[in-house]
Amino acid sequence: MATELLSGNEAIAQGAWECGVALGVGYPGTPSTETLENLSKHGDVYCEWSPNEKVALEVGIGAAMGGIRALVTMKHVGVNVAADPLMSACNAGVNGGLVLLAADDPSIYSSQNEQDSRNYAAFARVPMLEPSDSQEALDFVKRAFEISEEFDVPAMLRETVRIAHTKTLVQTSATRDELAPRPFEPDAAKYVMMPANAKRRRLVSDQRERDLIAFAETTDLNRVEMRGTEMGVICSGADYQHVREALPEASVLKLGMSWPLPPEKIAAFSASVDKVYVVEEACRYFEEHILAMGIDLATPPCGHLPYDGEMTPARIRASFGIDQPEHLDAAQDLPPRPPALCPGCPHRLVFTELRRIKAIVTGDIGCYTLGAVAPLNAVHSTIDMGASLSMAHGLELAGVPERNKRPVVGVIGDSTFAHSGITSLLGTIYNAGAGTLCILDNRTTAMTGCQGNPCNGVTLMEQAKGVNPLDVPAGKPLDIVELCKALGVEDVRLVDPQDLSAVRTALKETTSAHDTLSVIVFKSPCRLIDRSKGVVPTITECRKCGVCIQIGCPALGKDDEGRAVIDRNQCIGCNQCVQSCPFGCISKEGE
Amino acid sequence: MDTKTVLLVGVGGQGTILAGDILAKTAAAEGLDVKISEIHGMSQRGGSVSTVVRFGDAVSSMVVDPGTADVIVSFELVEALRAQQFLKQGGTMFVNDEEIVPVTVAIGNATMPEDPRAQLVALDSVLVPAGKIARQANSPKSTNVVLMGALSTALPFAEDTWKDVISKRVPPKTVDANLAAFEAGRKAGRA
Numbered sequence: 019m020a021t022e023l024l025s026g027n028e029a030i031a032q033g034a035w036e037c038g039v040a041l042g043v044g045y046p047g048t049p050s051t052e053t054l055e056n057l058s059k060h061g062d063v064y065c066e067w068s069p070n071e072k073v074a075l076e077v078g079i080g081a082a083m084g085g086i087r088a089l090v091t092m093k094h095v096g097v098n099v100a101a102d103p104l105m106s107a108c109n110a111g112v113n114g115g116l117v118l119l120a121a122d123d124p125s126i127y128s129s130q131n132e133q134d135s136r137n138y139a140a141f142a143r144v145p146m147l148e149p150s151d152s153q154e155a156l157d158f159v160k161r162a163f164e165i166s167e168e169f170d171v172p173a174m175l176r177e178t179v180r181i182a183h184t185k186t187l188v189q190t191s192a193t194r195d196e197l198a199p200r201p202f203e204p205d206a207a208k209y210v211m212m213p214a215n216a217k218r219r220r221l222v223s224d225q226r227e228r229d230l231i232a233f234a235e236t237t238d239l240n241r242v243e244m245r246g247t248e249m250g251v252i253c254s255g256a257d258y259q260h261v262r263e264a265l266p267e268a269s270v271l272k273l274g275m276s277w278p279l280p281p282e283k284i285a286a287f288s289a290s291v292d293k294v295y296v297v298e299e300a301c302r303y304f305e306e307h308i309l310a311m312g313i314d315l316a317t318p319p320c321g322h323l324p325y326d327g328e329m330t331p332a333r334i335r336a337s338f339g340i341d342q343p344e345h346l347d348a349a350q351d352l353p354p355r356p357p358a359l360c361p362g363c364p365h366r367l368v369f370t371e372l373r374r375i376k377a378i379v380t381g382d383i384g385c386y387t388l389g390a391v392a393p394l395n396a397v398h399s400t401i402d403m404g405a406s407l408s409m410a411h412g413l414e415l416a417g418v419p420e421r422n423k424r425p426v427v428g429v430i431g432d433s434t435f436a437h438s439g440i441t442s443l444l445g446t447i448y449n450a451g452a453g454t455l456c457i458l459d460n461r462t463t464a465m466t467g468c469q470g471n472p473c474n475g476v477t478l479m480e481q482a483k484g485v486n487p488l489d490v491p492a493g494k495p496l497d498i499v500e501l502c503k504a505l506g507v508e509d510v511r512l513v514d515p516q517d518l519s520a521v522r523t524a525l526k527e528t529t530s531a532h533d534t535l536s537v538i539v540f541k542s543p544c545r546l547i548d549r550s551k552g553v554v555p556t557i558t559e560c561r562k563c564g565v566c567i568q569i570g571c572p573a574l575g576k577d578d579e580g581r582a583v584i585d586r587n588q589c590i591g592c593n594q595c596v597q598s599c600p601f602g603c604i605s606k607e608g609e
Numbered sequence: 610m611d612t613k614t615v616l617l618v619g620v621g622g623q624g625t626i627l628a629g630d631i632l633a634k635t636a637a638a639e640g641l642d643v644k645i646s647e648i649h650g651m652s653q654r655g656g657s658v659s660t661v662v663r664f665g666d667a668v669s670s671m672v673v674d675p676g677t678a679d680v681i682v683s684f685e686l687v688e689a690l691r692a693q694q695f696l697k698q699g700g701t702m703f704v705n706d707e708e709i710v711p712v713t714v715a716i717g718n719a720t721m722p723e724d725p726r727a728q729l730v731a732l733d734s735v736l737v738p739a740g741k742i743a744r745q746a747n748s749p750k751s752t753n754v755v756l757m758g759a760l761s762t763a764l765p766f767a768e769d770t771w772k773d774v775i776s777k778r779v780p781p782k783t784v785d786a787n788l789a790a791f792e793a794g795r796k797a798g799r800a
Contacts, residue, residue: 023637023645127648151644184646184671185630187637256671263670332674344698345676346732349690353719355620355711357654388654393716465654567715572655575715587749 024188026155026181030089030119031056032190033156035063037163038197040086040114042066043074045437046466047093048128049182050121054091055469058482062194065478067463067470070403070437071096075103075118079172082116083209085200087163091119094135099403099438101138104172106211108142109219111170114200115163118144122178124300124328128465130383130400132326134301135176139277143227146174146277147239150258152186158274161239169226169233176276178299180256180328231278239274242287249316250291252284252304257297257329264334276303281311288313299329359388361573362590364542365458365515369396370569370598371525372427372456378418382406382430382439384465385544386458389429393570397429404438406430410453411446419453425529428455432473433463436496440505446535447506454528455537457498458515460544462487468546472496487547502537515540518597545590552591553606557582560603566595610641612665615760616673618692619684620709621655624753627778628682629660631757634774635766636664646671655712657688682760684739684753685709686725693732702734703759703798705752706741735759737797743790748783751790758794768795 024032030053034042042057042065044050058065068074071092078090092100097120104118120135139146147162149155159175166173207215234240250269251261258272271287273279288294293316296304302325308315318337323329335342359366369389372379373396381387381397382405390397399409410428413419419426430439435457443455463469470476474487475494493500502510509531513524521540528536560581567574573588574595582604584595596604615632619625626647633645643664661673675694681702683689689704696702706726713719722728726736739755754775761771772788779787 021637023633023643179648180646180671183648184644185633186644186668186671187642259669259671328672330672330674331670343674343676346693346696348675348694349722349728351720352687352691352722353711353714355655355657355687355713357621357656358712360654385654392713392718564717570712570716572712575710 020190020192022188022190023185024152024156024190025052025183025185026149026152026177027052027183028056029152029155029188030159030175030177031060032188033159034089035060036156036191036194037160038087038195039063039089039163040197040199041078041081041088042091043068043077043088044091044119045069045071045074045096046463046469047096047121048466049123049179050091050093050096050119051466051469053119054478055482057089058478061482065482067478069472071100072102075100075107078116078118079103079107082112082114082172083202085114085202087115087197089117089119089159092121093129094120094122094133095129095131095402097135097138104138104142104144106216107172108144109216109223110209110211111222112166112172113202115166116172117159117162117166117175118172119175119177121182122176122300124178127179130402132300134303135174136276136303137301139174139176140307143223144172144174144277145169145230145275146176147274148176148255148276149181149274150255150272151181152184152188154274155181156188156190158239165233169230171226176255178256178328227278231280234275234278234280235283237275240280240283241272241274243270243272244290245269247291248293250287250294251297252287252294252308253297254304257299260329260331260334261297264331264340265338273304279307284308284311285313297323297329297334299325299327301325356391357388358391358570358572359385360545361571361588362545362592362594364545364592365460365540366569366571367518367521367594367597368429368456368458368515368540369394371521372396372429375425375525375529377425377427377529378413378422380406380409380413380426380428382434384431384434384463385460386429386431391570393568403434404430404442407439407442407455408445410455411449411451414451414453419532426453427529428453430455430457431464432457432459432461432498433471435498436472440501443502443507443537444505452533452535454525455535457537457539459498459539459541461541462544462547464544464546468544473498488543498539502539507535507537509534509536511536511538513538513540515542516592516594518594552593554584554586554589554591555593555596555604555606557584557604561601563600565600566598566604569594569598571595610665612663612668613679614673614677615662615680615682616678616692616695617660617662617682617684618688619658620688621658623684624750625658625660625684628753628757629662631754631771631774631778632662632760633664634778635771636662638770638774639766641665642668644668644671657691659692680760680763682756684756686729687711687722689729689734690722690725696732701763702729702732703756703763704729704734704736705739705756706736735798737794739794739797742793742797746786746789746793748786748790751783751787754779754787754790755794755797758791759798761791761795762798
């Protein structure tokens with residue numbers, strides 16, 4: 019045994035390794051990503067990134083059916099993509115253990131919404147465990163596998179960003195359970211979800227739900243901590259820690275299992291205190307389920323806790339009328355510091371050109387969402403993975419290009435294209451749609467920390483050994499240009515996004531051809547995987563026009579007199595500002 | 610020990626995460642319970658970032674509320690002002706005496722605050738020329754360790770514990786430079 023300071027994600031990986039998990043599979047997504055990265059670094063657990071979460075869960079279902087323990091990881095919105103297999107695998111059950119990690123993002127630090135994965139557990143009727151620190155993350159992943167195998171059901175493990183990305187002290191073991199794969203025999207009645215079988219399996223699920231409720235009533239995963247009898251609080255996960263901070267005298271029913279809930283345990287706890295409250299973030303999950311049991315919940319004296327955003331001790335104190343510590347007011351009128359495309363991001367000029375030609379841009383998930391941030395202001399929608407291409411087709415069908423006299427352009431990154439952009443593109447091709455689709459290929463899954471994907475060809479096991487995507491030959495295994503041609507796009511162009519005139523020409527030609535579908539693949543590696551630096555340009559006789567500033571590079575600013583200046587520490591010498599200056603005032607020495 | 614809270618704030622890419630890690634491991638090496646919470650993802654792209662380190666006999670919540678930070682360490686002047694409401698009454702603020710102009714200012718959508726140094730001095734903040742110290746020592750990346758040196762003067766941990774953790778945590782080739790940075794920071798923190 020050793021004591022280590024581990025994040026929730028690191029602890030889940032450690033627990034999975036210790037309990038003999040033989041496969042880790044998932045799709046990167048904050049705050050889940052480091053789980054598989056850490057599991058893969060053990061070296062003796064095979065791990066892979068899938069193109070998307072649906073594929074990942076299906077691989078996991080197959081592996082579990084085949085008799086090994088499989089951990090499948092994704093962020094909360096990834097569960098939407100994986101919901102199709104989840105909603106039927108819950109009835110088919112497993113053989114080896116199957117655990118789906120869903121990492122939620124209350125307060126929307128790095129996501130497009132704040133959905134609560136507990137609802138999926140209730141919806142699919144699969145057991146869900148919720149750790150409240152890294153030690154529990156390590157312990158609960160093991161428990162989840164045991165429950166999965168004991169009850170023949172996929173189990174879910176839910177963590178929020180404050181569990182995933184908080185490091186706490188953990189007892190780790192240096193030994194791993196070496197589990198022999200369980201035998202696999204085809205069992206069509208269990209695994210073929212056609213109506214006759216699915217109806218029978220639904221009844222199996224009903225009985226399993228009753229069995230799991232009985233388990234939930236007695237398991238130590240759900241723990242009563244009696245203190246005073248004046249008030250009791252029902253909570254789970256990170257909220258438990260905030261309750262202990264803000265209401266140290268309160269008795270607590272800490273639910274380590276958030277589906278199914280234990281009605282008798284909750285009723286008994288409720289009866290043991292004068293008033294019982296629920297503290298939870300993001301949605302009214304416990305509240306609705308407990309009220310439906312006919313158990314009264316009290317409203318805090320100063321009003322219901324907010325459901326938007328993450329819980330904090332301050333929010334709990336406010337609702338319960340407890341004095342807050344004195345503090346200064348927040349400073350007013352400070353300049354916001356939103357995230358931006360990195361200095362030297364090779365895809366910046368695509369957005370400045372889309373802005374210049376007044377394109378209506380359907381955007382996508384990932385770094386290129388930042389094309390919506392000032393001064394680029396070039397992206398007009400971001401809904402979900404892959405939506406850029408299909409929504410552009412929808413705008414075309416709505417007649418927007420003609421009505422608004424502006425071209426519609428979809429913009430997507432390489433990893434997102436592989437995730438679900440390919441089918442979006444196929445829909446447009448199949449239905450003879452027109453328009454311009456830009457695939458910004460930076461050869462990595464950048465926003466989540468530069469993971470491999472089918473477009474850069476580097477696998478998770480290779481990356482665990484330090485292989486850089488740049489070391490893998492381009493087009494292996496997927497050549498985006500050839501794929502688009504094979505799908506049936508006639509006008510496919512490969513363009514260097516750092517060459518302003520080439521970007522300009524490609525966008526001009528494709529957006530003025532109203533009846534054809536064009537794909538422009540802008541290819542240049544992310545600066546986080548290609549750290550090479552060029553010569554930092556110099557600015558002479560700046561005319562203060564501000565055009566270079568409007569490319570939004572964090573390395574460009576203004577001096578007190580309004581002249582453009584370059585921050586030599588941030589600049590990587592990419593040349594994009596040099597090309598953008600209309601007066602040729604920015605140049606590189608010796609060039 | 611009652612739980613103490615240290616809030617580290619800065620701009621994405623300044624090394625707040627490594628600094629928080631050094632602090633948390635130092636607290637753990639001193640036998641305390643510790644939690645360190647940070648936000649990854651989109652905020653890393655040059656936006657405002659924060660790391661919360663809490664330590665004591667038993668730590669519950671991992672977040673910082675207004676008025677609860679015993680110490681704030683800011684890697685940048687504007688971010689120090691942005692965090693001021695988190696400072697506990699009587700708490701200490703160490704601020705790297707450097708400004709990073711946000712893109713929002715460069716493009717004319719916002720303005721820099723007037724004389725942030727004076728505002729911070731009025732809050733009894735300790736301005737530490739951490740970036741300058743690090744650059745003068747030819748080790749610009751050790752700015753964060755200079756700031757940990759300054760922070761160490763406000764915390765009850767043994768100097769050797771800090772140095773031990775730093776030696777294990779930074780790249781082997783940079784150990785001497787980082788230990789020197791830590792000592793320079795301690796000197797500046799006491800000033």
